[in-house]
Amino acid sequence: MVVGNYDDGSQRDLTGAETGTTYDSDDPAIATVDENGQVSAVGNGTTTIAVTNGTETATVVVLVQMPTDLSVVQDPVTESVDPGAELAYRLIITNLGAETAREVQVEDRLAQGSSYVSASGSGWSCIEAGGVVSCYRPELGGGASAPIDILTQAPTQAGPTSNTAAVRSGVEDGNTGDNVAVQSFQVGETDNADVDGNGAADALSDGLLIIRRLFGFSGAALTDGAVGSGCTRCDPTAIAAHIDQIQEGLDVDGNGLTDALTDGLLIIRYLFGFSGTALTDGAVGAGCTRCTAEEISAYCATLVP
Ligand SMILES: [Ca+2]
Ligand SMILES: [Ca+2]
Ligand SMILES: [Ca+2]
Secondary structure (H helix, E strand, C coil): CCEEECCCCCEEECCCHHHCCEEEECCCCCEEECCCCCEEECCCEEEEEEEEECCEEEEEEEEECCCECEEEEEECCCCEECCCCEEEEEEEEEECCCCCEEEEEEEEECCCCCEEEEEECCCCEEEEECCEEEEEEEEECCCCEEEEEEEEECCCCCEEEEEEEEEECCCCECCHHHCEEEEEEEECCCCCCCCCCCCCCCHHHHHHHHHHHHCCCCCHHHHCCCCCCCCCCCCHHHHHHHHHHCHHHHCCCCCCCCCHHHHHHHHHHHHCCCCCHHHHCCCCCCCCCCCCHHHHHHHHHHCCC
16 A cells, blocks of 8 residues: 655555556566556565655565475385395475475484485485484475485384475475375385295285185195295195284285185285276275275285285
8 A cells, every 4th residue: 555645744545546656566577566556476586666656756675485386205115125224215306386495494204213324415405313314405496306315224123114204495385285205114024925935926825825814724724735836934834823923914905804705805816816896896894994996906916025
């Protein structure tokens, strides 16, 4: 709003174009101003708006910071790693917006129990403290990507774990849904469907062993004609113990129970190469958390070594 102060002490609203006030932006690439003084942000930076009425001119400095859209992805996505082994991955930070993002900060919370080795990337300054890698760069141009390479030593204790990377900047992010990337992975032996341990998951050996065990079979009734050649787990006692141990991971439909006629059937069908409704028909347990053929296929794929 523009107010005219007159010699007689009165004030008048001189905002509208009809009052003779004119507006001019010093740099229309940063902000434009219309005939009624409405300022629109165009690009990042600082410009001056001049307001003139008769012989009087006032100026207003305008700082424009357009919203940005930073994203982070982890690459490659590691699924499993040996305890204490080197674990290297890359965080790719991308500015999906058109404008330069300033004061860009990345935090990578390392997997619990892992040890930090190094973090670096062109244009980034990185430090590590307390299992969190923090990287900073003053700016990242619109459309640009800047990777950070992180090297750690995996936890020495086996089990599932994850690391979480997040990016933010000094200005608003138009889409915060892509500002965090979580990488979940398994340290140590991954539960998989190769229960006879011959290096491959096969329907007529491993699949059959799993479904028989889930039916409660043991001894020869478990293993007869169903142990793959090249097995490293060959006798019924070892195979039964192993299947019992990984049972939780065989809950393919994710309903908290591992059953022969749902999970067992899904695994054997998957190992036979079935997909779509041929995979899932009549075999998805009540209370499933993985219910569609796509979800079940994706999960079964993680059971194949
Ligand atoms: Ca974003
Ligand atoms: Ca096998
Ligand atoms: Ca189940």
